[in-house]
Amino acid sequence: MTQRVPSKAVRIERDYSRGDGITRFCTDFPPxxxxxxxxxxxxxxxxxxxxxxxxxxxxxxxxxxxIMECLTLxxxxxxxxxxxxxxxxxxxxxxxxxxxRVYHSQGISIANPVRHAFLFIxxxxxx
Numbered sequence: 001m002t003q004r005v006p007s008k009a010v011r012i013e014r015d016y017s018r019g020d021g022i023t024r025f026c027t028d029f030p031p032x033x034x035x036x037x038x039x040x041x042x043x044x045x046x047x048x049x050x051x052x053x054x055x056x057x058x059x060x061x062x063x064x065x066x067i068m069e070c071l072t073l074x075x076x077x078x079x080x081x082x083x084x085x086x087x088x089x090x091x092x093x094x095x096x097x098x099x100x101r102v103y104h105s106q107g108i109s110i111a112n113p114v115r116h117a118f119l120f121i122x123x124x125x126x127x
Contacts, residue, residue: 006109006124008032012046013120023053023118033123037106045098045110049121052094056087088114 010032015024027046029039055061061083068076077085095110103109111122 004126007127008125010123010125011120012123014118022057024050025113025121030123032125033108036125037103037108041102045102046121048094049091049113052087052091053118056084056091 010030012025012028012030015026018024025046027043027050029042033039033042065076065082065084068080072079076082081089092112092114095112099109107126109124109126111124113119113121116122
């Protein structure tokens with residue numbers, strides 16, 4: 001799918017309704033995807049993405065990494081992967097597996113939201 005050019009792209013915007021600063025995406029089903037994919041499947045995928053991002057941004061999980069960065073003059077992330085980076089790698093693996101398992105067979109591809117600074121999730125449609 002990465003070699004083909006998408007015919008259309010649909011954005012799923014960030015959800016700022018909670019006001020807590022945690023990265024979340026809207027679970028509303030875009031009308032452009034009607035008939036191409038099951039709304040429940042897309043909602044489950046977005047909810048899992050939201051769960052992974054919520055885990056990545058937990059303060060309690062990142063405190064140790066932050067303390068170690070300060071104590072080692074910021075050499076810690078070079079030597080060891082941080083909780084946030086491990087979570088982002090998990091997110092990329094999840095999106096890749098969902099694309100392979102569900103979406104590619106239906107002519108759809110979910111782009112990595114890291115490429116867009118987590119402002120939106122881009123769903124690419126192929127003919």
